[in-house]
Every structure is written in structure tokens, then in C-alpha cells.
Amino acid sequence: MSNRVRLFVETSLRKDGIIPLNDKQKHYITKVMRLGLGNKLVVFNGKDGEWHAEITHISKRLCNIKIIRFVRKSENESDISLVFSLLKRGATDLLVEKATELGVSRLCPMISKRTNTFKVNANRLKAICIEASEQCGRVTVPIIEQPKTLGNILAEWPRQKGLLFLDESGSGKPILEVLREKTNWQAHAILVGPEGGFTPAERDKMLQNSFIRPATLGERLVRAETAAISALSIYNANMAIDHYKN
Amino acid sequence: MSNRVRLFVETSLRKDGIIPLNDKQKHYITKVMRLGLGNKLVVFNGKDGEWHAEITHISKRLCNIKIIRFVRKSENESDISLVFSLLKRGATDLLVEKATELGVSRLCPMISKRTNTFKVNANRLKAICIEASEQCGRVTVPIIEQPKTLGNILAEWPRQKGLLFLDESGSGKPILEVLREKTNWQAHAILVGPEGGFTPAERDKMLQNSFIRPATLGERLVRAETAAISALSIYNANMAIDHYKN
Numbered sequence: 001m002s003n004r005v006r007l008f009v010e011t012s013l014r015k016d017g018i019i020p021l022n023d024k025q026k027h028y029i030t031k032v033m034r035l036g037l038g039n040k041l042v043v044f045n046g047k048d049g050e051w052h053a054e055i056t057h058i059s060k061r062l063c064n065i066k067i068i069r070f071v072r073k074s075e076n077e078s079d080i081s082l083v084f085s086l087l088k089r090g091a092t093d094l095l096v097e098k099a100t101e102l103g104v105s106r107l108c109p110m111i112s113k114r115t116n117t118f119k120v121n122a123n124r125l126k127a128i129c130i131e132a133s134e135q136c137g138r139v140t141v142p143i144i145e146q147p148k149t150l151g152n153i154l155a156e157w158p159r160q161k162g163l164l165f166l167d168e169s170g171s172g173k174p175i176l177e178v179l180r181e182k183t184n185w186q187a188h189a190i191l192v193g194p195e196g197g198f199t200p201a202e203r204d205k206m207l208q209n210s211f212i213r214p215a216t217l218g219e220r221l222v223r224a225e226t227a228a229i230s231a232l233s234i235y236n237a238n239m240a241i242d243h244y245k246n
Numbered sequence: 247m248s249n250r251v252r253l254f255v256e257t258s259l260r261k262d263g264i265i266p267l268n269d270k271q272k273h274y275i276t277k278v279m280r281l282g283l284g285n286k287l288v289v290f291n292g293k294d295g296e297w298h299a300e301i302t303h304i305s306k307r308l309c310n311i312k313i314i315r316f317v318r319k320s321e322n323e324s325d326i327s328l329v330f331s332l333l334k335r336g337a338t339d340l341l342v343e344k345a346t347e348l349g350v351s352r353l354c355p356m357i358s359k360r361t362n363t364f365k366v367n368a369n370r371l372k373a374i375c376i377e378a379s380e381q382c383g384r385v386t387v388p389i390i391e392q393p394k395t396l397g398n399i400l401a402e403w404p405r406q407k408g409l410l411f412l413d414e415s416g417s418g419k420p421i422l423e424v425l426r427e428k429t430n431w432q433a434h435a436i437l438v439g440p441e442g443g444f445t446p447a448e449r450d451k452m453l454q455n456s457f458i459r460p461a462t463l464g465e466r467l468v469r470a471e472t473a474a475i476s477a478l479s480i481y482n483a484n485m486a487i488d489h490y491k492n
Contacts, residue, residue, distance in 0.1 A: 094340070098475075101469065102472070103464075103466055136469075137466060137467045138466065173490065174486035175483055177490055216486075217479075218349075219383075220347065220348070220382050220384065222347045223382075226475070229472075230348070233475070233480055236476075237463070237480040237483075240423075240462075240463075241423045241426075244420050
């Protein structure tokens with residue numbers, strides 16, 4: 001992959017289009033990455049694929065780039081969502097950054113009984129997603145949903161989409177066993193609870209839904225954000241051997 | 247698992263032994279966790295298993311605990327080492343914390359051509375390992391080795407121990423495929439390079455060793471610390487299905 005600077009932009013992308021960068025982008029491109037007039041970079045907007053662009057104008061106040069050529073479509077990125085309890089700020093930030101690197105398509109903040117953080121700064125999380133996407137070579141940026149209660153998430157869940165529940169009670173089968181079972185059920189999302197886990201009542205309610213399968217990461221008490229990162233890593237590894245064999 | 251406060255101590259553990267806590271431990275136990283006289287806690291030293299203890303003395307300057315009863319041996323913790331290039335401080339800290347949670351037995355800092363951090367604060371890393379071990383329920387604490395060059399690591403490597411090399415060039419098989427292949431080779435360690443990867447010469451040199459198998463985590467450019475966390479998660483998940491089936 002290219003070592004070129006990658007930049008996410010909000011505008012649509014087409015050949016010869018001129019894009020004026022905003023102040024933050026200008027600072028990043030000219031000061032942090034120290035690119036100058038005529039230098040090339042890679043741009044993407046999450047919809048139109050990846051393009052090469054060139055810096056065509058720099059002045060004290062403005063920096064324009066011109067779209068030169070199409071590079072690649074949004075690759076077949078995995079269709080896996082992460083439903084996670086809001087955590088302390090540092091832990092949520094880490095989870096969002098790493099989940100983005102690991103290719104998550106949708107981030108769904110959840111509030112359950114033992115969630116003890118309710119504030120979510122959507123702009124901050126979006127900025128983390130964009131930066132991680134720029135750095136890891138993604139052509140898309142994960143969608144961040146509005147926080148919902150566990151009850152609402154379950155009620156609105158599309159029944160045909162499998163939800164893998166990381167059950168810290170340890171009663172589930174090992175996660176890779178659940179992912180590899182040959183059944184109609186297929187994981188479309190991973191659900192990770194708050195630091196203190198789910199209440200027994202919440203757990204019972206979840207397990208009444210046939211779209212939910214419980215799975216365990218093992219006996220160690222990993223933190224919630226570690227559990228999310230581990231589960232996404234294992235999901236990806238399992239998809240990779242399926243692709244490799246086919 | 248117990249929600250009790252867990253404390254790592256350096257002294258040996260036997261029934262009825264009295265352990266005077268040092269200032270940091272005293273502060274943690276009495277101020278942070280707010281335990282008082284007669285309260286119970288869990289102690290471990292990485293060698294003698296896990297014990298229940300009780301606070302038997304608190305004064306302005308001292309806090310003593312008494313060992314009450316043996317709880318469990320050092321479980322069959324996985325024998326997996328992580329050889330990693332030193333990274334920026336935040337990234338190394340994260341890698342060490344998460345690798346501890348994920349059960350790594352040995353952390354081996356490595357210096358290769360593109361490593362751009364050479365300082366390592368062993369006490370700081372040890373403190374991170376201890377805190378993560380206390381929190382995740384481990385009975386052992388990972389061993390942290392002295393940093394070595396890639397050349398020295400390869401030269402001194404025990405030939406019978408498989409080294410899984412996370413090859414960011416993408417030429418290796420998918421990691422789970424490598425771990426699941428039925429051969430004599432078995433992964434005893436995971437090797438992750440610096441942010442810029444290994445040089446072609448380093449890569450060629452590594453691949454000349456039959457104890458080394460290259461593996462890929464996929465096409466996405468995950469950061470070095472993410473690669474380490476992912477690989478350990480996948481290793482654990484694979485071990486768990488082997489145990490589950492046997």
C-alpha cells in the first residue's frame with residue numbers, strides 16, 4: 001500500500017474536481033505532513049472510493065487540492081457492527097480507534113443497567129474514526145449511531161442478523177467455535193457490555209432472542225475495550241481463512 | 247470470579263504469614279480501594295499461587311496483611327511470548343497492558359532497523375504488567391526481558407520453538423490458517439515489527455529460519471500495537487477451541 005498521506009474529505013469526488021481544504025485539513029497537510037505545492041496525496045470520502053489528488057494552490061488562508069485520478073473502489077469491507085456500552089473516555093476512544101482499524105462498519109453505543117458513562121461526544125468519536133481510517137488505509141469511515149438503551153437495541157434488531165454476545169459469565173462456547181459452527185446463523189454484530197457486565201435479568205432477556213448467540217473469550221477478565229478489540233480480531237481472522245480456502 | 251481487591255506482592259506466600267505492605271500498596275489498599283482492618287483481599291506473587299489475606303494492622307505508617315488460606319495454583323497459563331519492536335511510549339504501554347490481559351507469559355522488546363524508540367523504562371513496564379495482572383485475575387505476571395536486537399534474538403532463539411512472524415508485506419498465509427495447520431511447528435511466540443515494518447533484508451534473514459512462519463492479519467494497515475493485540479487474541483481463541491474439543 002501507498003505511504004502517501006491520506007485525507008478524508010466531506011465533498012464528493014470526481015476527476016478534475018477542486019477541493020478547498022478547511023483550516024484543520026490545511027494545517028494537517030501543510031504543517032504536520034509538510035506537503036507543498038504540487039505534492040500528491042490520497043483522498044476518500046467514504047462513498048466515491050479512493051483518488052489521487054495534488055496540491056494546486058497554497059496561500060496564507062487557502063489550500064486547494066485537485067482530484068487527478070481514481071485509484072480504487074470501496075473494497076469489500078466487512079459488514080460487522082460493534083454494539084458497545086459507553087465506557088470511560090479513554091477506553092471508549094481506544095475502542096473506537098481500534099475497531100476502526102479492524103474494519104468495523106458501524107459503531108452502536110449502548111446504555112445498559114451497569115453503564116456508568118452516558119455522555120458521548122459524537123464529533124470527537126467521528127474525528128477518531130476519520131483519523132484511524134486515514135491511517136489504516138480504509139476507503140470508508142465507520143458509521144457512528146446515536147446511543148440507545150439495550151432494550152431499544154434488542155427491540156429494533158433485524159431478526160435475520162446474528163448478534164454475537166460476549167458473555168463474561170463464561171457460559172457461552174468459545175468465540176471461534178460459535179463463529180465456525182455450520183448453521184444458518186451468521187454474526188453481523190458483536191455486543192460487548194460495560195465494565196461490570198450485564199445484570200442476570202439483562203442476560204436472560206438477551207438469551208431469549210434467537211438472533212443472539214453467547215460466546216466466551218476465555219476465563220481471564222479482560223477489560224471491555226480489550227474484549228471488543230479481541231472479538232473483532234477473531235472475527236476478521238475467521239473471515240480471512242474462509243476467503244483463503246474459497 | 248471474585249470481585250475482591252487483588253494485590254501483587256514480592257514476598258513468598260504461606261499460611262499465617264504476615265506481610266507488611268509498602269507505601270504504594272498501603273495507599274492503594276487503604277485510600278484507593280478503601281479497605282480497613284479485617285477486610286479481605288486476594289494476594290499473589292507469581293510463584294506461589296493465589297491466597298486470601300486479611301488486613302490485620304493499620305497505623306499511620308504501616309499496614310500489615312495476614313495470609314489466611316490458599317485459593318488456587320498458577321493456572322495453566324498459556325506459554326506464549328511476544329517479541330515486539332519498541333514503540334512510542336503510549337503505544338508500548340498499551341501493548342504491554344493488553345498483552346498482559348491476554349495472558350502473555352514473556353515480553354521481549356526488540357530493536358530492528360526501523361525501530362525509532364530505544365529507551366525502555368523497565369520499572370514502568372513492570373508496574374503496568376502488575377496492575378493489569380491484578381485487574382484481570384492472573385496469578386502470574388509476565389516476565390519482561392531486556393531489549394535485544396533482532397539479530398541477537400534470531401541467533402539465540404531455541405530452534406524447537408515456533409515463532410509466528412506478523413508479516414505486514416502480506417505474503418504470509420492468514421494467521422489462523424498458520425496456527426491451525428497440522429504440522430510439527432507450533433507457535434510459542436509472536437513477533438511484531440516497528441511501525442514502518444521490517445526492511446527487505448531483515449525479512450529475508452528471518453524467513454531463512456525454519457522456526458519462523460510468516461502470517462498475515464489482512465490487508466488493512468493496523469498499527470503495531472493493534473497487530474500484537476489482535477494476534478494474541480487470535481492465538482487464545484484458537485487454543486480455546488482446541489481445549490473445548492478435547
